[in-house]
Amino acid sequence: MTCNEIDKLLKSYLEGETSLAEEKILRDFFSRGDLPDKYKPYADMFRGFGAMASVQLEDRHFEKKWSKKVKLHTRHGRSLSFFSQWYTITGVAATLLLAVVLFVPVKKLPVINLFSHKIEDTFDDPRQAYAETVRALLIISDKINAGTNQMKDLEKLDEGLEDAGKMLTFNKGLKDANKLSKFSENQVDHNNL
Template structure:
């Protein structure tokens, strides 16, 4: 019965569903000398955790000193940062002007014509195209009228 309980606790442990008391029970079982043969593979893991908790880092980590700037270095730094910032601002303005130049300059094709005869012909072509599409729509209305007439004959309204 004890072995079955340990196997269930192990399954819960690997699913992340155990409480502290159940984990202590597993740790006590695996630290004892009588561990079942098929569970022997888990023994190093449960024996290692308490040992790892007590380990301390003995090596000292050296801290690097913070470099100190002389007054001349600070001035050079400020000069270079201001030059870099102004270059970034100029690039930003240049990109904005480059991408928005066509819209601001009015280079959009509005379909305007200098010759009135060409404008008349183009307008007539556009109206003819519109008329054809409207006529197609009107033909479908005739089918609706025919349907309405048939309905009135059947129901004699």
């Protein structure tokens, strides 16, 4: 390549109008050792760019460090999402509780206080207390049995309903028999004719 051609290319280069291929021609040209003095600044420029393009991230442990960072980041990511879920759940629960406390009238809330009054024995003699307890339980069991006796009437009702079902089938049979009798009457009339 002649110096004239190089000068033209340099002019385009300074205007930002050269292609990557043309810039490669310039880089190759200026990498030569035997250059006229006027090209010295350009030679420095292209060599400088070339040298800077070869700069590398010189850290042997870069990939290891990155790998550690990724693992740590992932772990944190998971734990954060776990906590954020809990924050959501507890947040909703707290809001509901607050809503109940604020909007439900205090009087309607059942207040159970087991320690409001002292529980006192009503019998001095434990045997008497035992006998009274047995008597009370017998009364309760009697009442329960009386309730179950009434359930027997319900069983009878069920049986009655079953019989009623049978009657329905019988009624259907009667209707069919009626149809047959009508058919027989028609036959007789037909014969008479």
